[in-house]
Amino acid sequence: MMFWRLVFQLLRGSRGRLAVAILAIVSGAAVTSALLNLDLGVQNKLTQEFRTLGANIVISPPDVQQSVDGGSAGPVLFDENVLEIGIESVPEPNVVASAPFLYVIGKAAEKPVVIVGTLMDELRKFEPTWQLDGGWISSREDATRCLVGQNVARQFHLKPGSSLRLTYADRTAELTVSGVVSAGGPDDSQIFVNLPVAQRLAATGGVSVWQVSVGGSPKVVADYAARITAALPQYQVRPIRQVAEAEGALLGRIRLLIVSMVLLILILTALCVLGTMAALAMERRKDVGLMKSLGGSISRIVGIFLAEVGVLGAAGGLLGTILGAALSYWMGLRVFGTAIAPRWEVFPVTIALMIVVTLAGALPLRMLGNVKPAEILRGA
Numbered sequence: 001m002m003f004w005r006l007v008f009q010l011l012r013g014s015r016g017r018l019a020v021a022i023l024a025i026v027s028g029a030a031v032t033s034a035l036l037n038l039d040l041g042v043q044n045k046l047t048q049e050f051r052t053l054g055a056n057i058v059i060s061p062p063d064v065q066q067s068v069d070g071g072s073a074g075p076v077l078f079d080e081n082v083l084e085i086g087i088e089s090v091p092e093p094n095v096v097a098s099a100p101f102l103y104v105i106g107k108a109a110e111k112p113v114v115i116v117g118t119l120m121d122e123l124r125k126f127e128p129t130w131q132l133d134g135g136w137i138s139s140r141e142d143a144t145r146c147l148v149g150q151n152v153a154r155q156f157h158l159k160p161g162s163s164l165r166l167t168y169a170d171r172t173a174e175l176t177v178s179g180v181v182s183a184g185g186p187d188d189s190q191i192f193v194n195l196p197v198a199q200r201l202a203a204t205g206g207v208s209v210w211q212v213s214v215g216g217s218p219k220v221v222a223d224y225a226a227r228i229t230a231a232l233p234q235y236q237v238r239p240i241r242q243v244a245e246a247e248g249a250l251l252g253r254i255r256l257l258i259v260s261m262v263l264l265i266l267i268l269t270a271l272c273v274l275g276t277m278a279a280l281a282m283e284r285r286k287d288v289g290l291m292k293s294l295g296g297s298i299s300r301i302v303g304i305f306l307a308e309v310g311v312l313g314a315a316g317g318l319l320g321t322i323l324g325a326a327l328s329y330w331m332g333l334r335v336f337g338t339a340i341a342p343r344w345e346v347f348p349v350t351i352a353l354m355i356v357v358t359l360a361g362a363l364p365l366r367m368l369g370n371v372k373p374a375e376i377l378r379g380a
Contacts, residue, residue, distance in 0.1 A: 018276070018312060020272070020276050021272070021273050021276040021277070021312055021316075021358070021361075022312055022315070022316050024268075024269050024272035024273060024276075024316075025269060025273065025312060025313060025316030025317065025320065025354055025357075025358060026316045026319050026320040026323065027269070027320065028265050028266065028268065028269030028316075028320065028354065028357065029316055029317045029318075029319070029320020029321055029323075029324060029350050029351075029353075029354045030320040030321070030323040030324040030327060031261075031265050031320075031324065031327075032262050032265055032266065032320070032324065032350055032353060032354075033320060033321040033323070033324025033325060033327075033328070033346055033347075033350045034324040034325075034327035034328040034331060035258045035261055035262050035265075035324075035328075036258075036262070036324075036343075036346045036349065036350065037324065037325060037328035037340055037342055037343055037346050038258060038328050038331060038332070038340060039254075039255055039258045039259075040343045040345075040346070041328070041332065041340035041341070041343070055097075055126060055211035055212055055213045055240065056212070056213060056214055056221055056239060056240045057211070057212040057213075057214060057221065057224070057225050057228070057237065057238070057239050057240070058209055058210070058211055058212075058237075058238050058240065059083065059087075059209060059210040059211075059212070059228065059232065059235050059236065059237050059238075060208070060209045060210075060235065060236050060238070061077070061078050061235065061236070062234065062235065062236055077102075077204060077206025077207060077208060078206055078207065078235065079205070079206060080100040080195075080205075080206070080207045080210070083100065083207075083210050083232065083235070084100075086228070086231045086232040086235075087210070087212070087228065087231075087232075089231050090224070090227045090228050090231050092214065092224050092227075094214050094215040094216040094220055094224070095212060095213070095214055095215075095224075096125055096213040096214065096215050097122045097125035097126045097211075097212070097213040098122065098210070098211070098212045098213070099118050099119040099122035099123070099126070099210070099211060100118065100119070100195060100207035100208075100209070100210045100211075101116060101117065101118045101207060101208055101209050101210070101211055102116070102117040102118070102195060102198045102199060102202065102204075102206070102207045102208050103115070103116055103117075103208045104116075104117065104168060104198050104201060104202045106166050106167060106168040106201060107166070107167045107168070108152075108156060108164060108165065108166055108167075108191070109156060109165075111155070111156075113152060113166070113190075113191055114189060114190045114191065115166060115168075115190070115191050115193060115198055115201065116190050116191065116192050116193070116198070117193055117194065117195040117196075117197060117198020117199060117207075118192065118194070118195055119140045119194070119195060120136075120137040120138070120139070120140055120142065120147075120192065120193075120194050121137070121138055121139060121140050122140075123137075123147075123192060124136050125213065126211065126213055127183065127187070129183075130181050130182065130183050130187070131181075131182040131183075132147070132179045132180070132181055132182070133159075133160060133179060133180040133182070134147075134159075134160030134161075134177070134178055134179025134180055135160070135178050135179050136178070136179065137178050137179075137194070139194075140194055140195070141194070142194055143173075143194060143196060143197050144174075144175060144176055145175060145176050145177070145178040146164060146166075146175040146176070146177060146178060146191055146192060146193045146197075147177075147178055147179050147180075147181050147191070147192040148164070148177055148179075148180055148181065148190075148191050148192075149180075149181050149182075149183065149187055149188035149189050149190050149191070150180055150181060150182045150183075150188045151188045151189040152188075152189060152190070152191055153177075153180045158177050158180065159177065159180065160177055160178065160179055160180065161176065161177065162176070162177045163175070163176060163177075164176070164177055164191075166191065166193075166201060167201075168201040168202055169203070171200065171201050171203065172201075173193070173197050173200065173201055175193065175197070195207070212224075212228075221239055222239055225237050225238075225239045266353060266357050269354075269357050269358075269361070270357045270358075270360050270361040271361070272361070273309075273357065273358050273360075273361025273362065274360075274361040274362075274363065276361075277309070277361055277362045277363070305362070306359060306362060309358045309359060309361075309362040310355055310358065310359065312358055313351075313354045313355035313356075313357065313358030313359065314351055314354070314355055316354055316358075317350055317351035317352075317353070317354030317355065318347075318351055320350065320354065321346065321347050321350040321351060324346075324350065325342035325346075328340050328342065329341075329342070
């Protein structure tokens, strides 16, 4: 009890100098906590951002080169039912969207157009960043409506509610434009319909490719692709490596930057505490001389000062961690457009780091053990 009374008496007696140390500790803890929260939340946020790029796994017939963004239905198609059964046999909670695609070169007003047949209720999950003038098609059973790219709409003077006739060989489909897509890529020159409409036009029951969008890290995507390959060995299962590798490389760079910044902040905090404690050690030489003259042991005296520093580190770490949680929330809104929720495991980690940093910065206090009481008292 007496030990802690002495500790708190020392804290009250040096409020001016300790205020500088506590300010440095709180600032360091706030930035460290925010960066740790950002590090733990950045993978999910990056994954969400990269999923806006569309599918990251493509399944196709063997030895057939198909374009992910479009192309004609080649001579080699495959049965969507067989593929659907195979994919469903490999459950994966991180699957965001999964759908077959059939690409057909048809005609509209006697001009060639790319017709994409898919499951329209899944298409929106593949392409959440599309800007749409009009409405989405929410049912995969809807055989009367379509979406058109902005280039197609411009070429044929289409708008939501316009009628559009598609032909392929001697077969036709009468459709109503539900919306005009602005994607900024090849999708702007395509027409999107539900899969049965494209299959009736092409007089086929097959599909060109099956695309899957999987959330999670690049390792999760690669593992899921490997499991699909094992379940469907007769097909080509290809992760889109440019997306996966870009995500992994960016995540690695961000984490390296965060770790480097955390180390720099900890070093700067320790140096600030070191300077404050060096000045404090000079002020307390008389107190130490008096304690030693009264029979206080060196370990006991140094223990009191280190306990004082530990209390500073814990208090500053707790306050800084709370401020860091608010800072990471704001950073998430600014960078990703969504808040990054505080992670509770960051609290004990940050507080422990601040205690270690303050104890490392309290090295000058250990020199108080060399104080000679006779010299101090004679000088007094």
